[in-house]
Amino acid sequence: MTVIDNAVYVNGLRTPDPASLGDTYEATQDRGGMAWIGLYRPSAEEIWSIANELDLHPLAVEDALSGHQRPKIERYGDTLFLVLRPARYIEESEEVEFGEVHLFIGPDFVVAIRHAESPDLARVRRRLEAEPTLLARGPHAVLYAILDEIVDEYGPVIAGLENDIDEIEDQLFETQDTQVSRRIYELSREVINFQRATQPLVGMLESLTKGSLGRAIDIEIERHLGDVLDHALRVVDRADTFRSVLENALHVHATLVAQRQNDEMRRMTEVSLAQNEETKKISSWAAILFAPTLVGSIYGMNFDNMPELHWSLGYPFAMLLMLGTGVVLYGVFKFKKWL
Numbered sequence: 001m002t003v004i005d006n007a008v009y010v011n012g013l014r015t016p017d018p019a020s021l022g023d024t025y026e027a028t029q030d031r032g033g034m035a036w037i038g039l040y041r042p043s044a045e046e047i048w049s050i051a052n053e054l055d056l057h058p059l060a061v062e063d064a065l066s067g068h069q070r071p072k073i074e075r076y077g078d079t080l081f082l083v084l085r086p087a088r089y090i091e092e093s094e095e096v097e098f099g100e101v102h103l104f105i106g107p108d109f110v111v112a113i114r115h116a117e118s119p120d121l122a123r124v125r126r127r128l129e130a131e132p133t134l135l136a137r138g139p140h141a142v143l144y145a146i147l148d149e150i151v152d153e154y155g156p157v158i159a160g161l162e163n164d165i166d167e168i169e170d171q172l173f174e175t176q177d178t179q180v181s182r183r184i185y186e187l188s189r190e191v192i193n194f195q196r197a198t199q200p201l202v203g204m205l206e207s208l209t210k211g212s213l214g215r216a217i218d219i220e221i222e223r224h225l226g227d228v229l230d231h232a233l234r235v236v237d238r239a240d241t242f243r244s245v246l247e248n249a250l251h252v253h254a255t256l257v258a259q260r261q262n263d264e265m266r267r268m269t270e271v272s273l274a275q276n277e278e279t280k281k282i283s284s285w286a287a288i289l290f291a292p293t294l295v296g297s298i299y300g301m302n303f304d305n306m307p308e309l310h311w312s313l314g315y316p317f318a319m320l321l322m323l324g325t326g327v328v329l330y331g332v333f334k335f336k337k338w339l
Contacts, residue, residue: 002046004038004114005125012136014129025053028108034138035109038121042113050111056104057081064102064113071200073207080105082143082204085197086150088118089160096157096190098197103146110142119149140221147205148228154198154235161191161242168249172256181253188246195239202236205229284333292322 006024008015010033018024021037028035037050044065051061057076063069069083082103087096099116112121124145128135135141164187171180209225211217217225296318 002040002042004040005122006035006037007125008033008035009135010034012132012134021050021053033108034142036125036142037109037111038125039111039113041115047113054079054104054106054109054111056111060104064104067100067115069100069102071197071204073204078107080143084147084150084201086116086118086153087157087194087197088153089157091160094160094164096161096194098193101146101150103143105139105143108139110139112142112146119146119153121146121149124149134220137218137221140217143208144221144224144228147201147225148231151201151228151231151235157194158235158238161187161194162238165242165245165249168246172249172253181250181257184246184250184253188243188250191239191242191246195236195243198232198235198239201232202229205232280333280338284329284338287333288326288329292326296322 003021006021007017008024008027008031010031015027015031015033018027024035024037027033039046039050047061047064050056051058056079060074060076060079060081063081063083071085072083074081080103082101082105084101084103086099086101088099089095090097097116097118099114099118101115101119101121102113104111114121124142128142128145134145164183168180168184168187171183205225205228208217209222209229
């Protein structure tokens with residue numbers, strides 16, 4: 001049996017620990033107290049054993065067995081069933097790890113089933129045992145303390161996400177890291193999962209404080225739950241802000257990437273245009289030099305039967321022809337702004 005702690009409390013004070021869960025049920029009745037059973041990743045047989053003893057509703061037990069439930073609160077007769085999603089920030093990997101806690105809150109018992117390292121329910125138990133006046137108010141006092149612990153543990157998650165988002169904002173403008181968009185997507189996914197874990201808490205706490213679940217809650221516990229509700233609202237608001245900031249960061253990053261691509265295309269275009277201008281100049285001078293070369297090559301063939309071969313003006317005519325052709329071509333290319 002994966003029982004982390006098992007105790008019976010009378011008037012807020014811990015009585016001698018029962019030897020087994022069977023003794024816990026009997027001691028609760030005999031002493032007129034409240035049983036608080038803490039389990040860590042129990043098996044199906046262990047959960048059904050407790051369910052049969054405490055007459056837990058089969059639908060709630062099936063939810064506890066299947067796991068991976070959304071945060072919710074349901075009422076089955078005199079028993080409340082809650083699914084909570086605690087979270088903790090892993091500094092080494094800069095990730096948010098989500099857990100799952102199932103609570104059965106009855107008239108004289110609390111069964112807490114934990115499926116992850118967080119939250120530290122042993123700390124909750126120590127806190128309440130140090131405050132017997134609060135613990136004497138019954139199972140709802142335990143419910144308040146667990147909710148308060150989970151909401152308080154959201155604080156480091158908020159701080160970790162905020163630090164990660166600050167780093168993203170710095171990277172957007174200071175570097176051209178291609179991994180920025182991927183990191184934004186990863187953070188967005190974590191924030192969305194965080195919202196899914198925290199947003200339902202607001203409705204759950206409002207239901208508890210307003211008594212809409214059909215069971216009256218001690219006025220002092222109701223005040224304490226109202227304080228937890230205020231903290232939960234602040235957490236939800238921060239998560240909403242984070243999501244908006246990340247959406248804006250993704251938009252800004254896409255704009256910056258597009259701007260960098262445009263700048264690169266513009267630079268490549270300018271280089272291409274410069275190369276075209278150089279090509280035009282080279283082609284122009286090649287054509288200008290080709291004309292006299294052509295004339296010179298014709299007159300240099302040394303055939304006996306050429307019309308101008310023995311003409312006295314042949315040489316100056318050839319020179320003028322070569323010069324004139326070059327000047328005309330230069331003028332044409334200059335007019336077309338190739339030179």
